[in-house]
Amino acid sequence: MTHSLIISNVTDLDLAQTLDCGQSFRWTRQPDGSFSGVAFGKSVNVSLDGGRLTIHNAPKEDEALWHDYFDLGLDYGMVRRQISGLHPVLKEAAQYAPGIRILRQEPYEALCTFIISQNNNIKRIKGIVSRLCEHFGEPIDGGYAFPTAERMAALTPEDLAPLRAGFRARYLVDAAQKVASGEVVLENCRRLPYEEAQKELMKITGVGVKVADCTLLFGLHRIEAFPVDVWMKRALATLFPGMSPADFGEYAGIAQQYIFHYSRMHPELFAENKKLEK
DNA sequence: GCCCAGGTATAAA
DNA sequence: TTTATACATGGG
Numbered sequence A: 001m002t003h004s005l006i007i008s009n010v011t012d013l014d015l016a017q018t019l020d021c022g023q024s025f026r027w028t029r030q031p032d033g034s035f036s037g038v039a040f041g042k043s044v045n046v047s048l049d050g051g052r053l054t055i056h057n058a059p060k061e062d063e064a065l066w067h068d069y070f071d072l073g074l075d076y077g078m079v080r081r082q083i084s085g086l087h088p089v090l091k092e093a094a095q096y097a098p099g100i101r102i103l104r105q106e107p108y109e110a111l112c113t114f115i116i117s118q119n120n121n122i123k124r125i126k127g128i129v130s131r132l133c134e135h136f137g138e139p140i141d142g143g144y145a146f147p148t149a150e151r152m153a154a155l156t157p158e159d160l161a162p163l164r165a166g167f168r169a170r171y172l173v174d175a176a177q178k179v180a181s182g183e184v185v186l187e188n189c190r191r192l193p194y195e196e197a198q199k200e201l202m203k204i205t206g207v208g209v210k211v212a213d214c215t216l217l218f219g220l221h222r223i224e225a226f227p228v229d230v231w232m233k234r235a236l237a238t239l240f241p242g243m244s245p246a247d248f249g250e251y252a253g254i255a256q257q258y259i260f261h262y263s264r265m266h267p268e269l270f271a272e273n274k275k276l277e278k
Numbered sequence B: 001g002c003c004c005a006g007g008t009a010t011a012a013a
Numbered sequence C: 001t002t003t004a005t006a007c008a009t010g011g012g
Helices: A015-019 A060-069 A076-084 A088-096 A107-116 A122-136 A149-153 A157-163 A166-181 A186-190 A194-201 A209-219 A230-239 A252-265 A267-277
Strands: A005-007 A027-029 A035-039 A042-049 A052-056
Touching: A005 A060, A015 A027, A015 A035, A015 A042, A052 A060, A076 A088, A076 A252, A088 A252, A107 A122, A107 A166, A107 A186, A107 A209, A122 A157, A149 A166, A157 A166, A186 A194, A186 A209, A194 A209, A230 A252, A230 A267, A252 A267
Parallel strands: none
Antiparallel strands: A005 A052, A027 A035, A035 A042, A042 A052
16 A cells, blocks of 8 residues: 655646646546546546645655656746737636646657547547556556557557547557557657657658647657647637747647637637638 | 547548 | 548447
């Protein structure tokens, strides 16, 4: 039985905004407002009270690991002030969900979950990811680790049938094989020039610009990444006319998450824009 | 039945 | 090079 770990003086963090906003698909909200999930092969429950972040079922020596996961080393208040100056609507979006942080997820997990995300919805993505871990992940105390690329590389798309991932099954196998063989080296994507990192990831079948950008942002902490999906296209056209992803600066990824969340919560802003798309 | 979901591969223009 | 369509599955 492991002890709880407490990290004090945590600011600019809201668990719901951060864990349930579509950047990670492995956390579930509990009735008491805490969240249970698995990262780094460790099953934990996290709760936040005032500035005290409590991580249940985590040993003291994992403090640095969870501190890093929640990106507590970055001053998000400073980031919000900086990016709020770029555009008044961005300022409003940042104020709307000031507790969003960009998690530092494991690269391979981020890659796989965003392959699964394509032309899919968050609820079903979570189901597929959950079944992937249950079927092929290492059993751990309290759940299942995310399966390794090596394990998944030995599978066929037919083996993944129980996931009901549809056409994405073969993409997952291709990703696993290229990562396991070293044809794609995820860690290199941390420091490669951005477009080269994109290209590296796009060697994988089923990985286009959007999945590559999400992998870079959420799995490799390239916070200059600005993934553009259907919502972002609408948001840019409607709320930020004349602006392109490159105009959002060195913290573009954080700005993107504020805008993504704000857009999802205000679909009425895009009603007119939606009609014009057709 | 139809439409949509944090897109991409593939074929056709 | 740009544009159109299919793709598996499940919920509304």
